[in-house]
Amino acid sequence: MIQNIDLRGLQLSPAELLAAVPRAATDVSAASEIAAELIADVRARGEVALLDQAERLDRVRPEAVRVPAEHVDQAVAALDPAVRRAIEETIRRVRRASAAQVPPAVTTTLADGATILQRWQPIGRVGLYVPGGKAVYPSSVVMNVVPAQVAGVGSIALASPPQNAFDGRVHPTILAVAGLLGIAEIYAMGGAGAVAALAYGVPAIGLDPVQLVTGPGNVYVAAAKRLIRGQAGIDAEAGPTDILVIADAAADPSLIAADLVSQAEHDELAAAVLVTDSADLAVAVEEKLGELAESTAHSGRVTAALGGTQSAIVLVDDLGVAAAFSNAFGPEHLEIQTSEPETTLVLIENAGAIFLGPNSPVSLGDYAAGSNHVLPTGGQARFSAGLGASTFLRSQQIVSYSREALREVADHIAALSTAEALPAHGDAVAARFA
Structure with a gap:
């Protein structure tokens, strides 16, 4: 039903990890x-x-x-x-x-009479x-x-x-x-x-x-x-949803399968990925996926998603490689179901939202966690963030210099404007002291 990718024993470069990531064949x-x-x-x-x-x-x-x-x-x-x-x-x-995502206004004093106010409009x-x-x-x-x-x-x-x-x-x-x-x-x-x-x-x-x-x-x-x-x-070009689960032998295969199916029911192109260093867990999860896919309400949709090129069970040597694979994938939703999830979390750089431990399923984030579920898909978590209050804010710098504060940097401005062959820039400052 779901493809298996075996990366054990391989020393993959960042580019090779990216190439190993399963993706849906979609083109905006x-x-x-x-x-x-x-x-x-x-x-x-x-x-x-x-x-x-x-x-x-x-x-x-x-x-x-x-x-x-x-x-x-x-x-x-x-x-x-x-x-x-x-x-x-x-x-x-x-x-x-969301209120925690609104930065306070900050004033930086660079010299007497020289301030920059950083505000968010x-x-x-x-x-x-x-x-x-x-x-x-x-x-x-x-x-x-x-x-x-x-x-x-x-x-x-x-x-x-x-x-x-x-x-x-x-x-x-x-x-x-x-x-x-x-x-x-x-x-x-x-x-x-x-x-x-x-x-x-x-x-x-x-x-x-x-x-x-x-x-x-x-x-x-x-x-x-x-x-x-x-x-x-x-905000972003949203695509089909995805979930990646990092798990070790301590994880419950039934819970992992349930979480993978919960996202697969969104769309036939939804991605459901398990990355684990436990071959036994991989076998158990695949078996549970088969059972759940047959019994769930949207069986046809789930089966198509799990059987697509974008979904996989990935076997790795250790959790360090699992984290590296996850960072290359850039999941919209990342679950960490390991014996020490906080230790694995330290290795994670790229993810839209991260769910730690067996009692923090993605479904919680979809509804009542308090986090936002509008998240970067298709690997965009490698370079962008999810929707939040900051999405609707623009950073503005308000510059305020006194005459004496401007005089202190006038020679610097003149030197730089000459170096860039833009003498009128320096002249605009010099005019204030003519």
Whole structure:
């Protein structure tokens, strides 16, 4: 069912480790042509284009793209009490954890009368995308909205695809969570067209352009985010989810298999990887995977994901090599289920979120841990971070020098401007002392 990769006895260079990493055969650029057409259509025809795209791609034509307030109120009133309690607790936890991501303003005094104030300014207006494909993601509403609110974003627009099962409305649970968070500007639109509408605006429906688009989506959403970058910022080009588990002989194979399956049920292209120095554990996990894949609700999807080129059980000589492999993989979710997880953690550099020990499964992070579940996929954790309050903040340096403080560095500025053949730079300083 799942491929086995045996790296025991090999001394692999960093480049060879990267080459050994299993990946799904996905190419965002392959979707770019279609995404570009959808973007151009929205820019040219606005709401009509969004309605036509919904009818063609989502198999339903909503009455209007902008969601009326009464739909949100109805969804909040009809929300299952148990789900509401779970959402409210998740909001509370994510809000507390996100607050820790807001840096304080810091003033650095370099000399008498010479200061630099480092401050963090929230982005004024953002567009948050919540997918609605194979599953419903009310938790993604929380993960997008709460950090933006904590950062101080003043204007938030939320987009989610219209649902055929709900007569073209946004899924009611998504609407309900948005309502609980006080989001009033919601649009029934999905895919590349939604990204275009957020970035460029649709004046006819009161949708002003945003400065930043965040949130996960399919390959066309990722392609659209790549194409609109420059018109608006983006958080990342999200792809299929992935999980990597580092485990030794002390780990419970049933728990590892359950965690791998929990992520495999997202998508046929989801990656589920176990890296271990225990051949016995590898055999036991593979056996448990076969059992769970047959009995789980989304058996076909899970079986396809586990059998894909992106999933594997990887055998290594020791946990040091396991950590090196994980760093090359750059997992979205990393679980460390070893006898001394903190010792292994010291070796980890690249991961979106890390879950230590048998009682910290990825499912906890997906919902109620307080951490954010919008994380870098496809190895992007090697160079980028997950969504958080910092995503919605911009660092600004405010320079304030007195006349005497400027005089102290005037000769340095003149020397450097001469060395760079930009004499007007030095002249601009000298003019203040003429």
